[in-house]
Amino acid sequence: MLPETNHHPEFQITRASHVSLGVTDLEASRDFYRDVVGLVVTEETDDVIYLRGLEEAAHHSLVLERSEVAKAHRVGLRVRSADDIVAAEKHFKAANIEYQRVERDHQGPTLQFRDPVGTLMEFTSEMDVVERKMQNFNEFVAGAPQRLDHYQVVTYDVKTATEFWTGLGMRISEYTAAGDDDELWGTWMEVKGNTHDLVFTNGRGPRLHHFAFAVPDGQSLLHAADVAGALGKGDEIDRGPGRHGISNALFLYLRDPDQHRVELFNTHYQFIDLETPPIRWDVTNPRRAQLWGMPASNRWFFEASEFPGEGVNEPLLKATPETLEAYLGLH
Structure with a gap:
């Protein structure tokens, strides 16, 4: 339940x-x-x-x-x-x-x-209030990120994390589960009316997997990828472009000089009406990760940023995700 x-x-x-x-x-x-x-x-x-x-x-x-x-x-x-x-x-x-x-x-x-x-x-x-630059189109460079939208945290116990945050008012918009008893592998939770503000997924944790900025359109993702390549940072494209099944978002992930991961994305849908049920994805369904695009690499699945002073725990649930390396037959 x-x-x-x-x-x-x-x-x-x-x-x-x-x-x-x-x-x-x-x-x-x-x-x-x-x-x-x-x-x-x-x-x-x-x-x-x-x-x-x-x-x-x-x-x-x-x-x-x-x-x-x-x-x-x-x-x-x-x-x-x-x-x-x-x-x-x-x-x-x-x-x-x-x-x-x-x-x-x-x-x-x-x-x-x-x-x-x-x-x-x-x-x-x-917070202190500063000038919005949303109509300073001459300053729209790279991906032109508009606003911070959400976080994804890797946790060893998705159920406990979800119970805590739903207790504080967050709603589950989508989730990944296994079995008839809905064993939770990941939950996408929101408070602002789109698909997520805070996500917890199963893995070695606690670690911050990524934070995400919304961009104006799909072309902005491609332009960010082109800019990364032009500036010699093409190898830091961690995943994408592609489209997620969960949330329906177009995405591009990049790694910064310390390997923190940032996502640029576009096209969330509304999740406001209280009678709307969350979407369930079976953990075996590969379309949950991408409707199109290559599978994620090992580093996308297994690398994330640790929190200071917090030990990393092994997950309660064990799985072997479909990675790009497995897809290509690499070891």
């Missing part, structure tokens, strides 16, 4: 918001996200660079932090107001969830916490 959404949570999550990455070469990472991906640099200091999509009015959706070791520092979500931060504190205290209130530059009240499967998260209720 699928975990049920709590439609009346004690606080309101509104969307995927921002991600913080530890990077070992700050300038190289800035150049990658600005020139290859196409993000806007909002602000730079000696140790931190803030970037955003072209239509975003929030100060940042990607934070690059100079670090000796490349890790995924935090996955960020927005809540409706400062009152929701207070309500989240009360809820986490009652539920014995580790949390702390912190000060983060350019953010309002911010609450950091660890979910039950070890994902390092933070909520904030507001």
Whole structure:
């Protein structure tokens, strides 16, 4: 039986918001996200660079932090107001969830916490407001990413992760399962009305598999791939272009200089009406991963960014995915 959404949570999550990455070469990472991906640099200091999509009015959706070791520092979500931060504190205290209130530059009240499967998260209720550039078409470069849309986290226990987040108001739009009892292998969950804000898939975790920016159209994906090739970063195209079965999205995945993975995608559908059931994909159905395009490589399936201080656990469910190497008969 699928975990049920709590439609009346004690606080309101509104969307995927921002991600913080530890990077070992700050300038190289800035150049990658600005020139290859196409993000806007909002602000730079000696140790931190803030970037955003072209239509975003929030100060940042990607934070690059100079670090000796490349890790995924935090996955960020927005809540409706400062009152929701207070309500989240009360809820986490009652539920014995580790949390702390912190000060983060350019953010309002911010609450950091660890979910039950070890994902390092933070909520904030507001950010400094900056200029939208959605009509500055002369600044649309590479993939012209518009806004941060979602995250995918690899976890050793999809069921526990899903129960926690549906308990906080997220709805399952699509899921992968096996058997008559719907053994969960992956869940796509949303709060903002399209197919996902937060995804959990089975594997060695907790690790951040990728974060994703929406782009204007399919041509933007091809242009990003061309730009990556022209700038000598073609080998960092990790997967695609192609079209997912789950979410129906066109996609392109790239790896940054520290091998953090970013997705550019287009064409989500709406998932708003409460009577609409989630779509079930059997874990054996290859169309869930792509309707067309080559299978993903070993590194797409098995490599991801670890969270600092969090041990990586072996998954409860075991599987051998269909990889590009297997498809081509390579070892």
